[in-house]
Amino acid sequence: MSPSLVSQVLDSAAPAVAAPPSKPAGIVALPNTPTKPKHFGMNTSMVESKFLSHPEELGIVAVGFSGGQCKPGVDAAPSALIESGLLTQLREELGYKLHGDDTVHLYTDLVPASDPPFRNMKNPRAVSLVTKRIAEQTYAHAKEGRLVLTLGGDHSIAIGTIGGTAKAIRERLGRDIAVIWVDAHADINTPETSGSGNIHGMPVSFLTGLAREENEEFFGWLKEDNLISTKKLVYIGLRDVDAGEKRILREHGIKAFSMFDIDRHGIGRVMEMALGHIGNDTPIHLSFDVDALDPMWAPSTGTPVRGGLTLREGDYICECVHETGSLVAVDLVEVNPSLASPNDLGAHETVRAGCSIVRCALGESLL
Numbered sequence: 001m002s003p004s005l006v007s008q009v010l011d012s013a014a015p016a017v018a019a020p021p022s023k024p025a026g027i028v029a030l031p032n033t034p035t036k037p038k039h040f041g042m043n044t045s046m047v048e049s050k051f052l053s054h055p056e057e058l059g060i061v062a063v064g065f066s067g068g069q070c071k072p073g074v075d076a077a078p079s080a081l082i083e084s085g086l087l088t089q090l091r092e093e094l095g096y097k098l099h100g101d102d103t104v105h106l107y108t109d110l111v112p113a114s115d116p117p118f119r120n121m122k123n124p125r126a127v128s129l130v131t132k133r134i135a136e137q138t139y140a141h142a143k144e145g146r147l148v149l150t151l152g153g154d155h156s157i158a159i160g161t162i163g164g165t166a167k168a169i170r171e172r173l174g175r176d177i178a179v180i181w182v183d184a185h186a187d188i189n190t191p192e193t194s195g196s197g198n199i200h201g202m203p204v205s206f207l208t209g210l211a212r213e214e215n216e217e218f219f220g221w222l223k224e225d226n227l228i229s230t231k232k233l234v235y236i237g238l239r240d241v242d243a244g245e246k247r248i249l250r251e252h253g254i255k256a257f258s259m260f261d262i263d264r265h266g267i268g269r270v271m272e273m274a275l276g277h278i279g280n281d282t283p284i285h286l287s288f289d290v291d292a293l294d295p296m297w298a299p300s301t302g303t304p305v306r307g308g309l310t311l312r313e314g315d316y317i318c319e320c321v322h323e324t325g326s327l328v329a330v331d332l333v334e335v336n337p338s339l340a341s342p343n344d345l346g347a348h349e350t351v352r353a354g355c356s357i358v359r360c361a362l363g364e365s366l367l
């Protein structure tokens with residue numbers, strides 16, 4: 001990769017939460033970015049944003065972090081997505097002005113030398129520190145009224161992305177966000193119900209307060225302001241849910257559309273029901289795990305599960321969410337370009353699918 005394309009730097013200057021609004025540290029505005037107004041972009045659907053003060057501005061958080069699970073390579077996803085032209089497309093074809101896109105954060109300065117398991121969680125200190133930093137980054141963008149795009153990274157990073165937007169939207173608009181979690185997995189294990197100890201299977205339990213820990217070092221930095229309600233959480237695409245997770249979903253009456261529901265009703269009806277549950281007056285954070293797609297479309301991911309969404313169904317979910325005008329943040333996670341056998345096209349296809357998902361969420365229209 002050419003360093004001019006993506007400068008991978010240590011994240012030593014992350015934006016402080018209290019940074020002045022005009023120019024938070026570490027946020028890079030591209031010089032002379034041509035700004036086509038988004039609503040008139042040739043390829044962009046014309047949707048008024050309900051909750052963004054700068055809907056044409058996109059805050060990019062590129063997270064090269066893999067500590068929420070055990071397979072290396074998912075940290076290389078942001079660079080792969082950027083190299084394949086994603087950010088250029090967002091700028092030139094969809095007309096966004098990008099902020100903070102010049103840096104893939106590796107957070108290596110935050111990873112402690114020793115990080116033994118705690119309450120069955122693997123790499124607990126690293127994941128806690130990194131997600132805390134990510135929360136500061138998404139918070140800074142969302143506080144400015146920008147749409148936030150986070151390129152992961154494994155799904156543990158959603159503790160930071162959602163924790164940051166939830167807080168910023170509460171402060172800016174006095175509203176709670178809803179979360180649409182598109183995934184083969186529910187990622188709602190508590191440290192105690194998890195069989196793997198991998199934190200990428202637990203982010204939703206921390207974000208909803210179902211898992212709690214006072215200690216600052218182990219997600220104790222998550223405060224009420226960072227949390228979301230189980231009533232405003234909707235899953236789409238589930239097909240590999242652990243027994244303990246099923247119990248949690250049932251006990252809390254969490255809205256979930258599995259592949260069964262998609263087969264029964266079709267994706268069109270499922271999206272009507274999912275968005276109906278959220279209501280049209282609620283800011284939405286979309287967290288998209290690429291393993292929601294069938295491995296036929298996205299094979300290069302750490303925990304693939306057969307029987308998933310077609311690429312069109314995934315794109316359609318994103319198009320519908322964009323169409324609401326309520327979108328405030330998007331995550332794309334779990335792309336792992338290194339999980340492809342040599343000289344097969346898996347990694348390329350997965351990156352391509354990821355780019356498509358992001359473009360659809362950000363308003364690319366077909367006609």
Ligand SMILES: NC(=[NH2+])NCCC[C@H](N)C(=O)O
Pocket residue numbers: 154155156185187189194195196197198200201202240242289291302303334
């Ligand atoms: N973000 C993901 N891909 N999560 C997969 C989680 C798999 C399993 N439920 C676990 O807790 O370990």
Ligand SMILES: [Mn+2]
Pocket residue numbers: 183184185289291292303334
């Ligand atoms: Mn998953």
Ligand SMILES: [Mn+2]
Pocket residue numbers: 155183185187200289334
């Ligand atoms: Mn996931």
